[in-house]
Amino acid sequence: MSSKIFVGNLNYSTSEASLREFFNAAGEVVDLHLPTDRETGRPRGFAFVTFADGVDVEAVIAEYQGKSLDGRPLRL
Numbered sequence: 001m002s003s004k005i006f007v008g009n010l011n012y013s014t015s016e017a018s019l020r021e022f023f024n025a026a027g028e029v030v031d032l033h034l035p036t037d038r039e040t041g042r043p044r045g046f047a048f049v050t051f052a053d054g055v056d057v058e059a060v061i062a063e064y065q066g067k068s069l070d071g072r073p074l075r076l
Contacts (some may be wrong), residue, residue: 027055
């Protein structure tokens with residue numbers, strides 16, 4: 001069973017590729033959803049990251065909570 005986490009406080013310039021690369025160090029990312037604003041088309045500042053089976057999500061949250069990505073501390 002895969003595990004999904006919420007990632008908040010993202011910089012609006014953060015791309016799906018940079019987010020995937022950032023979290024691939026913790027485990028295999030199988031899906032990533034970066035919602036965008038309907039009117040502007042820019043990211044809304046949060047994402048959902050789904051990891052492959054066997055990834056300890058609690059350890060990922062503990063390790064990445066507050067880490068900086070594109071100048072902003074992450075909230076998981």
